[in-house]
Amino acid sequence: MSWRDFLLRHQSEILARTVEHIGLVAAAMGIALAIGLPLGVMIVRRSILRRWVLGTANVVQTIPSLALFGFLIPVPWIGGIGDRTAIVALSLYALLPILTNTAAGIAGVDPAVLEAARGMGMTSRQQLWQVELPLATPVMLTGIRVATVISIGVATIAAAIGAGGLGVFIFRGVAMVDNRVILAGAIPAAVLAVLADLLLGVVQRKLTSR
Amino acid sequence: MGTKNSIECREVSYRLSSGDALVKDLSFEVASGETLILLGRSGSGKTTTLKLLNRLLEPTSGEIFIEGRAARDWEPVRLRRRMGYVIQDAGLFPHWTVERNVALVPRLEHWPEEKVRARVREMLELVGLPPQEFSARRPHELSGGQRQRVGVARALAADPPILLMDEPFGALDPVTRAELQREFRVLAARLGKTIVFVTHDVREALLLGSRIALLSAGRLVAIHTPEEFLLAEDIEVREFVASLGADPEARREQ
Numbered sequence: 001m002s003w004r005d006f007l008l009r010h011q012s013e014i015l016a017r018t019v020e021h022i023g024l025v026a027a028a029m030g031i032a033l034a035i036g037l038p039l040g041v042m043i044v045r046r047s048i049l050r051r052w053v054l055g056t057a058n059v060v061q062t063i064p065s066l067a068l069f070g071f072l073i074p075v076p077w078i079g080g081i082g083d084r085t086a087i088v089a090l091s092l093y094a095l096l097p098i099l100t101n102t103a104a105g106i107a108g109v110d111p112a113v114l115e116a117a118r119g120m121g122m123t124s125r126q127q128l129w130q131v132e133l134p135l136a137t138p139v140m141l142t143g144i145r146v147a148t149v150i151s152i153g154v155a156t157i158a159a160a161i162g163a164g165g166l167g168v169f170i171f172r173g174v175a176m177v178d179n180r181v182i183l184a185g186a187i188p189a190a191v192l193a194v195l196a197d198l199l200l201g202v203v204q205r206k207l208t209s210r
Numbered sequence: 211m212g213t214k215n216s217i218e219c220r221e222v223s224y225r226l227s228s229g230d231a232l233v234k235d236l237s238f239e240v241a242s243g244e245t246l247i248l249l250g251r252s253g254s255g256k257t258t259t260l261k262l263l264n265r266l267l268e269p270t271s272g273e274i275f276i277e278g279r280a281a282r283d284w285e286p287v288r289l290r291r292r293m294g295y296v297i298q299d300a301g302l303f304p305h306w307t308v309e310r311n312v313a314l315v316p317r318l319e320h321w322p323e324e325k326v327r328a329r330v331r332e333m334l335e336l337v338g339l340p341p342q343e344f345s346a347r348r349p350h351e352l353s354g355g356q357r358q359r360v361g362v363a364r365a366l367a368a369d370p371p372i373l374l375m376d377e378p379f380g381a382l383d384p385v386t387r388a389e390l391q392r393e394f395r396v397l398a399a400r401l402g403k404t405i406v407f408v409t410h411d412v413r414e415a416l417l418l419g420s421r422i423a424l425l426s427a428g429r430l431v432a433i434h435t436p437e438e439f440l441l442a443e444d445i446e447v448r449e450f451v452a453s454l455g456a457d458p459e460a461r462r463e464q
Contacts, residue, residue: 116301119264119374120315120364121290134305 006180014169018188021165024083024158025151025192028090032147036095037140040102041128050103057096065154068092069161086155086163093154094147101143105136138208145200152193156185166192215275216242216372216404217263222272224258232258234428235272242371245398245405246433247419249412249450255428256408260374263406264293277371291315294365294373294403298380300357302349308334308360309345315368333363338393355386362394366401373405379414391417412450416440424450 007014043050063071068089073079078088109132117127159167169185217240224233233255240246248256261267262274265286274281276289302311312333316326334341337359349357358378365373379387379394395418398405409415415422416436424431424439424447431446440451 110299110301110304112297112299112301113303114301115266116295116297116361117303119266119290119295119297119301121287121318122314123287126318131303135303 017166024155024165027087031091032094036098040099044103044106060092061096065157081162083163086158090151094151097143097146102140105139106132109135141204148196149193215239218275220273222269225270243402244420247415247422248408249415249422250425254425256425260408264290292370294370296361296365296375296378298377300361304349308347312363312367333367337363354382373403375407
């Protein structure tokens with residue numbers, strides 16, 4: 001069977017797995033953003049908390065991804081076989097770049113600008129929303145971009161715990177010793193990562209060049 | 211407001227937690243409408259003093275009165291909106307246009323939008339920046355001198371009775387600095403604001419001050435009018451006067 005026939009034969013499954021893959025990444029990124037952005041803001045001016053939070057996130061990042069998926073399976077409520085566990089694991093991975101870049105972006109705002117903001121009578125909430133967050137946005141977006149690309153890659157391993165996604169082809173291909181099957185998962189995953197990176201890059205440039 | 215004191219400091223000290231005092235037993239008054247210069251070398255406590263006035267820092271002892279009311283009884287945000295604040299690097303918001311920067315405090319105070327726009331135009335003209343040309347620019351599209359003009363316009367926008375200025379012209383080239391100093395002197399006389407102006411430049415102090423307070427190591431050495439300052443006997447004052455050196459220009463401008 002030629003490569004082309006193979007793709008045609010499997011196109012509907014490739015499409016379905018791609019949608020599944022995007023779903024996993026989107027859910028994980030949603031959770032990571034909902035936790036990472038506020039937490040990143042919170043830890044900027046609290047050095048002890050910052051050390052603990054970033055330390056923990058760093059340790060999580062060093063756990064091999066397959067092992068992390070495995071560790072989570074026996075954990076009650078979030079664990080088990082299936083996409084819930086995968087989404088939790090993916091969010092944990094996405095958290096570190098979002099946290100560090102949010103904190104770094106805000107910490108990098110020119111102190112003279114902040115002094116002026118305070119001295120002119122802005123409340124801390126106004127400083128955060130009108131000055132610190134807008135000025136930190138480009139750096140924060142870099143973090144979101146990195147986190148998205150990492151998640152798309154790591155999400156291929158989610159198939160190992162039955163969460164579906166493009167990893168299904170990869171694991172199946174390895175088991176069948178069939179490179180075509182592996183590539184049917186690997187190529188769309190790589191294309192997704194490149195597309196996500198390009199798209200977020202455009203958003204970033206739009207927001208920065210205002 | 212009449213002639214009552216706009217600002218009064220009574221034995222104000224500011225100590226770090228290490229115990230070092232940045233400002234020690236400082237007492238002075240600033241009459242309504244006058245320009246008091248806080249002059250001193252770096253580390254003399256002049257910027258600290260300024261930040262104590264708008265409660266960016268809190269005195270560790272002593273009391274400050276603003277418009278007859280103890281500073282610690284003012285709500286800090288309210289107090290600061292009654293005191294324009296201009297710093298050396300202007301501290302303009304880089305992501306905002308000139309128009310938005312100048313409109314900052316009026317918008318925080320929820321002025322009607324039409325009044326805000328009119329006020330911004332008026333302020334930009336006051337500081338010599340034609341609004342049609344400058345309103346839409348961003349701070350990085352301005353020269354250093356223009357940025358400081360915007361900084362002054364922003365500080366004046368909500369018409370605060372008091373203006374605090376921390377070496378506002380310190381980072382400018384000598385020609386631009388002299389130009390802004392001259393213009394500022396006219397502006398200050400016209401607006402009748404109470405101004406506290408920090409500088410280490412004795413020429414600037416002599417040119418702009420109605421009185422000059424010399425600080426050294428966190429203490430007040432003396433307060434003089436510019437005329438008295440040139441003739442004063444205190445060693446620290448003489449050192450500053452001597453630094454004028456072979457530069458008779460500053461004296462003549464007096």
